Amino acid sequence: MAEENKGFFKGLFKKLGIGGAEEPAETAGEQSVEEQEQQERREEKQQEAAAPLQPPVSAPPAQAQSAQPVVTPASVPEPSAPAPRQVWTEPAAPAPAPVSEPVEQAKPSFFDRLKRSLSKTHETIIGRVDTLLLGKKQIDTDTLEELEEILITADLGVKTTVDLIRTLEQRLKRDELQDGAALKRALKEEIQLRLLEHHAPLVVTDKKPFVIMVIGVNGVGKTTTIGKLAARYAGEGKKVLLAAADTFRAAAAEQLETWAKRVGADIVRHKEGADPSAVVFDACKAAIARGTDVLIIDTAGRMHTKVNLMEEMKKIRRVLTREIPDGPHETLLVLDAATGQNALSQAKLFKEAADVTGVVLTKLDGSAKGGIVVAVCHEYALPVRFIGVGESVEDLRAFDPVQFVDALFQ
Numbered sequence: 001m002a003e004e005n006k007g008f009f010k011g012l013f014k015k016l017g018i019g020g021a022e023e024p025a026e027t028a029g030e031q032s033v034e035e036q037e038q039q040e041r042r043e044e045k046q047q048e049a050a051a052p053l054q055p056p057v058s059a060p061p062a063q064a065q066s067a068q069p070v071v072t073p074a075s076v077p078e079p080s081a082p083a084p085r086q087v088w089t090e091p092a093a094p095a096p097a098p099v100s101e102p103v104e105q106a107k108p109s110f111f112d113r114l115k116r117s118l119s120k121t122h123e124t125i126i127g128r129v130d131t132l133l134l135g136k137k138q139i140d141t142d143t144l145e146e147l148e149e150i151l152i153t154a155d156l157g158v159k160t161t162v163d164l165i166r167t168l169e170q171r172l173k174r175d176e177l178q179d180g181a182a183l184k185r186a187l188k189e190e191i192q193l194r195l196l197e198h199h200a201p202l203v204v205t206d207k208k209p210f211v212i213m214v215i216g217v218n219g220v221g222k223t224t225t226i227g228k229l230a231a232r233y234a235g236e237g238k239k240v241l242l243a244a245a246d247t248f249r250a251a252a253a254e255q256l257e258t259w260a261k262r263v264g265a266d267i268v269r270h271k272e273g274a275d276p277s278a279v280v281f282d283a284c285k286a287a288i289a290r291g292t293d294v295l296i297i298d299t300a301g302r303m304h305t306k307v308n309l310m311e312e313m314k315k316i317r318r319v320l321t322r323e324i325p326d327g328p329h330e331t332l333l334v335l336d337a338a339t340g341q342n343a344l345s346q347a348k349l350f351k352e353a354a355d356v357t358g359v360v361l362t363k364l365d366g367s368a369k370g371g372i373v374v375a376v377c378h379e380y381a382l383p384v385r386f387i388g389v390g391e392s393v394e395d396l397r398a399f400d401p402v403q404f405v406d407a408l409f410q
């Protein structure tokens with residue numbers, strides 16, 4: 001071996017702390033091919049043994065401490081064994097990417113989720129408005145006429161659209177709509193104003209129990225909404241009782257029971273087909289006796305005519321007010337936003353039949369008909385209390401008109 005190589009190996013093994021046993025055999029002449037191969041294999045093994053000890057440089061400290069896929073003991077070098085350090089001069093191989101380590105993604109904010117949920121509605125309204133305004137140098141009455149058509153077909157409702165266009169015409173006369181951007185700004189402001197006009201969040205007072213009666217046709221998301229509301233109030237430390245007064249479908253009570261267990265609420269339920277009023281009666285008694293804070297009543301939505309609906313509602317109210325004279329404190333109508341104009345007809349029917357005090361619009365996620373929020377609110381002067389943007393508990397949110405319009409226009 002050349003003299004400088006010997007020096008090099010000596011230095012190397014000294015650094016590795018391996019000692020003379022590992023030193024290449026001192027021979028008078030050159031190493032044999034076999035010896036060289038053995039030497040190379042030894043060095044490769046040393047490098048392999050050293051590599052897993054390299055900390056994954058890219059892993060942030062928090063992750064390194066978090067629950068990681070457990071490394072089986074077999075692959076962990078003995079803690080007492082002197083760990084050979086990797087010092088070989090080969091270009092350092094990048095540390096293996098920690099592919100198996102779950103990278104904690106920052107949860108998108110609710111505003112981002114709302115924006116995503118409204119993306120189809122955004123396309124239906126704002127996308128089409130943008131196309132209309134593309135290259136337009138001047139805003140005139142023709143532009144507003146075309147805008148009117150867009151808004152009506154985007155489920156804002158005829159009454160609300162006509163009202164919006166009239167206001168925009170006045171603003172046009174006042175020279176406030178010089179260009180497309182100004183028109184878009186004005187449209188946003190006017191929609192926001194109409195939503196704010198009737199806006200009122202649901203305030204659960206300290207009446208014991210505070211009674212929320214939930215109504216709406218089947219399939220709109222009533223039971224899911226009740227479960228989410230129960231989770232919200234139970235999360236605030238309130239004692240919640242659910243009344244399964246939708247006795248037409250066994251699965252409805254079961255679904256409610258699952259939610260009750262999940263969120264730690266009480267439930268009163270009868271057999272399938274029982275009288276809904278009897279369930280309400282028992283639930284009221286139980287709520288009073290147990291000192292319940294919030295009593296939420298699920299009702300069936302299978303009354304196809306207004307007369308039936310009114311009769312059923314009257315009966316439930318009669319029983320309820322006998323036990324809790326000022327109840328229900330909130331009659332919450334659940335509407336499926338994805339049904340567009342149907343939701344609007346339901347709002348009309350239920351408002352006349354059931355003294356609705358607030359609305360929940362569910363399934364805004366993935367629907368192109370989110371414009372219905374504006375129509376329900378403005379046309380029927382009903383406050384939208386909550387919106388549903390998905391199936392999980394955190395997907396029911398108190399409605400915020402400013403945030404909603406911002407998310408819609410962005």
Ligand SMILES: Nc1nc2c(ncn2[C@@H]2O[C@H](COP(=O)(O)OP(=O)(O)OP(=O)(O)O)[C@@H](O)[C@H]2O)c(=O)[nH]1
Nearest residue numbers: 218219220221222223224252362363388389390391
């Ligand atoms: N994507 C989405 N799905 C929802 C939302 N709210 C409810 N759902 C789903 O809509 C379906 C119907 O919901 P339910 O709560 O059973 O509706 P319901 O009005 O109680 O129906 P009945 O019990 O038949 O009267 C379920 O699959 C829910 O998970 C929402 O905001 N977004």
